[in-house]
Amino acid sequence: MKDSRNCSTVQLSGVLVTLAAAAVVVIVSIFILSKTPFSTIYYFFIGPFANKYYLGNMLNSVVPLIFTGLGISFAFKASMFNLGGEGQVYAGGFIAASVALLIPSLPGVIGIFLSLLVAAVCGALIAGLSGFFKMKWNTDELITSFLISNALIYTIDFFITGPMDDPTNNLLATRKIASQYHLLRIFPPSSLNISVIIAILAVIFSFWILFKTNHGYELRLSGLNSEFARYGGINIGKYIFLPMLWSGAFNALAGAVSVLGTTHCCIKGFSNGVGWNGIAVALIARNNPAAVVPAALFFAFIEAGANSAMINADVTIEIASIVKAVIFFLITSRVIYNSFRRKALV
């Protein structure tokens, strides 16, 4: 594609077709499932904007999606598959909570920084393990990342419901972290907090790394054509391992900011679905960090809409999973994109 503007128009048209199909599926399934379809549709599409509380919470749920979207983008850019997002997000949240509970009386900024840092490093190592196996023995990272993630989920479940459970609370969760580690709320009464700024900084950082540094150039080149990259003198083994480190670190941060900013403790299964959604966000954004933000917004909207429809009407929240499935089915279709490409060329 010579004309880069043309190319991005094609990309955008393809994405819009997919999202339109998803919207159609929402409406059709609501008509099938709901006794009061029109009000259910209203709650689905308008509910997330109904008041400050809903709007703020929806915007807050964009934050972890931005992090996982970035995390998966880093892996995809290097043609690596990280299917372990679920476990990495969960581990990130669990480790951030554990660190904050271990050092309960440091100044807020230092404690927050340490929690985020340790969570990111652990997440990087978890995903990096799959990258390492791939680099060393060509073990399929797609399968190992998923299996390791699931093993982690159950192991963390054990700690949260067992030795680390807060006995004073009915919730299956760790104890609350000290209040100086809570990220500042900026849109009361909702949970929206300054982690949204950390997320925007992460987007800028990722964009800079991927597109403005030599490291990012080599990473993208290894992803596009590893043989070519190898002939160009790039150590492609390195770009099997490093993207997984980035990927795991960002995924873990998604969990860590949820704990420090929203829940203030690690609740059992709090990350359910965030890892998979990160994959969808990265795909909608075509792995471009800048586009991760609108893609994450869209996804947060679907979740919030399904949630609002569940609370106010007679459908269940899993309706969101069906919508997501439609997006996953169509978003990578080359036929859909090519149909626009031909028109764009004419």
Place this chain on the structure above:
Amino acid sequence: MSNTGFSFPVIHDAIDIMTPFLLAGIGGLVTELSGMLNIALEGLILLGAFFSVIFASITGSLFLGLLFGVITTMFIAFIFGAITIYLKANEFITAIAVNLLATGLTAVISFHFFGTKGNLVFDNFARLPVFDLPALDSIPIIGDIFLGHNIIVYAGWLLVFVFWFVLYKTPYGLRLRGVGLNFKAMSALGLNPKKYRLEAIVISGFTCALAGASLSLNIGAYVPNISSGRGWIALVVIYLGGRTPLGILIASFIFALAESFSNYAQGFINIPADFILAFPYIITVVALVLVSAIKKRQQKIS
């Protein structure tokens, strides 16, 4: 399930436990040989488990439940395959779609028709019949280990043989494997490789549906996430089995034996339930990494 009536309960249970791995494994093998890694096995098992038990309760018939359950799952596999192959979508991403659809669709239907997203228990149809040969019961060991399983267990063994025969002894199997080896060459030979891949995916839908049905029809109930990672273990089983039906049979037995043993050990040592759930994932990762490390070493030597 420790059957105290059997003198080799660990092995007897392992034969039951291996069935979903085996069935999903041989279906996954067909897609694997046609050149696609099918990570939708997990979702297809879940769909098979759900729809077979739902249709069995609607019709009141075990057989019709199994039949419609299998057909529905094959239909969803067909959609998955058609989108992947004819709309040229990424096979991993569409497979994730199947897995998401499976958890979403089962919860939505369950909530809409039964008012719950929890366990669905039915008692208006028979359990899977258990196969017994009184004549063989008296033979020690063999009778203990190989008799007294439900019919899907035996169907699984039969299918391993059928799949081996079709894949390696018929022109169809040869062509299907040819598609996996060289997609373009098969196209040049005048075959339609896309059709073979689509059929492979639908076949995997068939065996995964049986795998799922063996879980739900056996207890007459559907439990959310009843597949609990078996589709992923089946994927690893395909690799460890060297991508052959016999290898898959052996590998799924080894995994099942490990699981059966850990269930059995529960009786003596108190291991937290979460660790029992994590256990299959840990041993599959370890096994996968070990085998790939050994393969790499062999490659270096040769």
